[in-house]
Amino acid sequence: MDINRERLMNDLKDLGAIGYIEGEGASRMAYSQAFFQGRDLVKARMEAAGLSTAIDAVGNLTGLLPSATGKSKKKIAIGSHIDTVPKGGIYDGALGVLAAIEVIRVLRENGYANDHPIEVIAFNEEEGNVIGGTFGSKAFAGAPLEGSMIQPMGRQNISEADFASCKRPAEDYLAYLEYHIEQGGILEASQKTIGIVQGIFGILRYRARVTGMANHAGSTPMSLRDDALEKTCCVITDLMDRVRASGDTMVCTVGTMALQPGAVNVIPGQTEFIIELRDKTMPGMYQVIEELCAQWEEKGLSLEPYITQPETLCDSQLCALAQETAQALKLPYMKMYSGAGHDLINASFLMPALLLFIPSRSGISHHMDEYSSPEDIRAGAHVLLELLKKIDKGRFKHED
Ligand SMILES: [Zn+2]
Secondary structure (H helix, E strand, C coil): CCCCHHHHHHHHHHHHCCCEECCCEECCCCCCHHHHHHHHHHHHHHHHCCCEEEECCCCCEEEEECCCCCCCCCEEEEEEECCCCCCECCCCCHHHHHHHHHHHHHHHHCCCCCCCCEEEEEECCCCCCCCCCCHHHHHHHCCCCCHHHHHHHHHCCCCHHHHHHCCCCHHHEEEEEEEEECCCCHHHHHCCCEEEEEEECEEEEEEEEEECECEECCCCCHHHCECHHHHHHHHHHHHHHHHHHCCCCCEEEEEEEEEECCCCCEECCEEEEEEEEEECCCHHHHHHHHHHHHHHHHHCEEEEEEEEECCEECCHHHHHHHHHHHHHCCCCEEEEEECCCCCHHHHHHHCCEEEEEECCHHHCCCCCCCCCCHHHHHHHHHHHHHHHHHHHHHHCCCCC
């Protein structure tokens, strides 16, 4: 059994053409006309593959292949998303959904008798440009509704009851598999075809403020200044040094800053900026922040946490099975972490989950130059196919 590479590539091109503008990329933001057109295409391909389809109240599309042998009621879910960022690429999300459909086609063509029902999921609004990041899978997993989502939900005629109605029961599911492009350059640089993702980085964000003293830019000598921006530069340099010293996985970004009062002839009296940290576990990040505060608090730094998103761990048994699968297929693979968030974060609240990556050329994503080679695409789908069969035939035991 193997993936039909041309058929999968054609699906990617067909979906990718919807909302695509030459020189710009693909724009299929959730709830847009192009999104609905794309979802219609995916739904039709699901049905042609023999799946019975359904769409829930937030717009997640599912396609179900019932168990052929009737041996189990627990579904194996394979999914990703089919919305895009504005002017995005054609692989992000779409790959995981279309490869899942291709896997079903291959299983059926080969007369495979599945013990478990298999559900292909095309999540909606993963990108978060319309309502909020991973909105569709949040509803699917029954994650708490975030206040910032309510107004934009209203604009799409989605009520809180609609959101709640999408929650699936955990006991219906055995495992979730997501196949996605890496969106970074680690696999390419390491010359590996398959990334077996051990987990998704946790995120900490703080609103930071450094206070100094605003004063006249001409009449205040350097020795009498308390320049908030100058101090901020030292704070950020110190922060980055601490992050680099902490190991090679933690990343840190200061991507926005505002100065008060913000005039060319006034020494900055205050800076406000956001510190974002990501790492595979949380304690190292908390330690960096603690040390930073100890060093700078008395000199005017204050921090207020506003986003704490714990790391997500992929299921270790599924990771081991994926490793075994890649080895058997003689594909170069590596274990890695994902710095980007995915629908898997929510799916993993419901069931054990695994994320598989293939290389993104030059690490580019969310851009029309996003590209993964047809051979890598086939290889990843092949791993998905063989892994699914292992799980289906009892190689994965779900301990409740
Ligand atoms: Zn994605």
